[in-house]
Amino acid sequence: MKTPDDVTAMRRLKALGWGAKRIAAELGCSKTTVKDWLRRGEWRPCAKPSRSKQLDGLTEWLAARFRQHAGNADVVRQDLAAEKGIHVSLRTVERAVAPLRQDLVAAARATVRFETPPGEQMQIDFGERRVTIGEEPIRVFLFVATLGYSRRLHVRAFGHERQEDWFAGLESAFRTFGGVPREVLLDNARALVLHHDPVSREVVFHPRLQAFARHWGFRVRACAPYRARTKGKDERGVGYVKRNAVAGRCFASFAGLEAHLDAWTREVADQRTHGTTGEAPADRFARDEAGALTPLGGVPPFTAARDLVRRVGADCAVAVDGNAYSVPWRLIGEAVRVTVSGARVRVHHGGQEIASHAELTGRHGRAVDDAHLAGLVGSRDRPAYRRDPVPLDEAPPPTLLRPLSEYEAVAGGGF
Known part of the structure; x- marks a missing residue:
C-alpha cells in the first residue's frame, strides 16, 4: 500500500517525462504498481472487503x-x-x-484524582521486599503511611504482617506526625477487614480494628476491592520506598535497617519536591497540615496482646512466628499458654509464668535462657543431669537369669 506522498511523487516524475520503469526503480516498487497508481490519477484508500450483514441493526x-x-x-x-x-x-x-x-x-x-484537605485522611499499606541483613536475604514487610494532603511519609520495617504490626505502624505514625487524622484509608487486608462485597460495598471490619479506631478517634475506610488506585497515594509511596530506600542496600542488623529508614524518610522523602504538589512534603505539612491533625492528648497505646497455645518441643522451646523461645526442659511435650504483648513473649503453665523473653524480629531466631537447660547433658556451665557410673571394682557380680539346674534337666545328665 503506497502512501499519498508516494503517489504524488509518481505523478510529479511522470510529468517530468520519466517512464514507469525508471519511476519504479527510484521509489523501490514494481512498474506495474506505478502504472496502476498513474491510471487512478490520485491516491485513494483500498476498498475494505464486504463482511456478513447478519449483525446489521443490532x-x-x-x-x-x-x-x-x-x-x-x-x-x-x-x-x-x-x-x-x-x-x-x-x-x-x-x-x-x-x-x-x-x-x-x-x-x-480512568481515574479521577481525589484530593483531601489538611488533616482529613491518611493512607496505609504494607509492601514486601527481600533485604540483605547480616549477609542473608530476609523477607521484610514495610509499613508505609502517607498523609493525603502533604504527602508526608512514615515508614516502619516489620518481620511479619500481622494485626498487631498494623496497629504498631499506625501508632508509630501518629507519634511521628504529632496527631491523628480524621480518616484512615486502608487495604482489604484479612487482618483488618473480615468481608468487603465488591458490588454492594458492604464492609465488615475486624472488631479489634474498630476498637483501635475508637481508642484513637478516627474513621476507618476500606478501598474498593480490586481497585488499588483508590488508594493511589500510598500505593505509589510503597513503590517509592522499595525502589529508593532499600533497593540494592545491605544492612548489618535489623536495627540498622530501621535507623536507615528513619534517616531516609527525614532527609530524602520529606525534603524532595513532590511531583503532584510541587512542594516538599515537610514544608507543606508544617505550613498546613500539622495544626489540622487531632492532638494526641496523652492517649496511651492501644494494648494488643495475643494468646496462643503451643506444645514444648524436644529442643526445650516453643515456636512463635518462626522464632524459638526456651522453656524449662522438664515441660517437653506439655501444652503451654504463650502471651505476646509489649514486645515480650511470656509462657505460662499451670497458672504460673515459667519463661519471659524479648520478642525477636525476623525469623529463625532463638531466645535461650540457660536456667531452662540446667541439669541437661551438654548445657553450658551447668551440671549434667545424669546418673554417675558405678566403678567396676564395686559393681556386684552378675547373676544368671536361670539356675544351671534347669539347663541340666533339659540336656540330661550333669556337666
Missing part, C-alpha cells in the same frame, strides 16, 4: 450485552444464538465489538 443490542458481560465476546455470541437465533463465528462478533472494547478498557483505567 449495534445497540451488541453494545449493551458487551458491557453487561464485561467485554466477553464469546458470551455475547452465545446470547446471539439463544435470543436472536443468529449463529455467527466468534471472530465476527469480535470485529463488531472492536470499537467498544477500546472504550471499555479506557473506562476501566
Whole structure:
C-alpha cells in the first residue's frame, strides 16, 4: 500500500517525462504498481472487503450485552444464538465489538484524582521486599503511611504482617506526625477487614480494628476491592520506598535497617519536591497540615496482646512466628499458654509464668535462657543431669537369669 506522498511523487516524475520503469526503480516498487497508481490519477484508500450483514441493526443490542458481560465476546455470541437465533463465528462478533472494547478498557483505567484537605485522611499499606541483613536475604514487610494532603511519609520495617504490626505502624505514625487524622484509608487486608462485597460495598471490619479506631478517634475506610488506585497515594509511596530506600542496600542488623529508614524518610522523602504538589512534603505539612491533625492528648497505646497455645518441643522451646523461645526442659511435650504483648513473649503453665523473653524480629531466631537447660547433658556451665557410673571394682557380680539346674534337666545328665 503506497502512501499519498508516494503517489504524488509518481505523478510529479511522470510529468517530468520519466517512464514507469525508471519511476519504479527510484521509489523501490514494481512498474506495474506505478502504472496502476498513474491510471487512478490520485491516491485513494483500498476498498475494505464486504463482511456478513447478519449483525446489521443490532449495534445497540451488541453494545449493551458487551458491557453487561464485561467485554466477553464469546458470551455475547452465545446470547446471539439463544435470543436472536443468529449463529455467527466468534471472530465476527469480535470485529463488531472492536470499537467498544477500546472504550471499555479506557473506562476501566480512568481515574479521577481525589484530593483531601489538611488533616482529613491518611493512607496505609504494607509492601514486601527481600533485604540483605547480616549477609542473608530476609523477607521484610514495610509499613508505609502517607498523609493525603502533604504527602508526608512514615515508614516502619516489620518481620511479619500481622494485626498487631498494623496497629504498631499506625501508632508509630501518629507519634511521628504529632496527631491523628480524621480518616484512615486502608487495604482489604484479612487482618483488618473480615468481608468487603465488591458490588454492594458492604464492609465488615475486624472488631479489634474498630476498637483501635475508637481508642484513637478516627474513621476507618476500606478501598474498593480490586481497585488499588483508590488508594493511589500510598500505593505509589510503597513503590517509592522499595525502589529508593532499600533497593540494592545491605544492612548489618535489623536495627540498622530501621535507623536507615528513619534517616531516609527525614532527609530524602520529606525534603524532595513532590511531583503532584510541587512542594516538599515537610514544608507543606508544617505550613498546613500539622495544626489540622487531632492532638494526641496523652492517649496511651492501644494494648494488643495475643494468646496462643503451643506444645514444648524436644529442643526445650516453643515456636512463635518462626522464632524459638526456651522453656524449662522438664515441660517437653506439655501444652503451654504463650502471651505476646509489649514486645515480650511470656509462657505460662499451670497458672504460673515459667519463661519471659524479648520478642525477636525476623525469623529463625532463638531466645535461650540457660536456667531452662540446667541439669541437661551438654548445657553450658551447668551440671549434667545424669546418673554417675558405678566403678567396676564395686559393681556386684552378675547373676544368671536361670539356675544351671534347669539347663541340666533339659540336656540330661550333669556337666
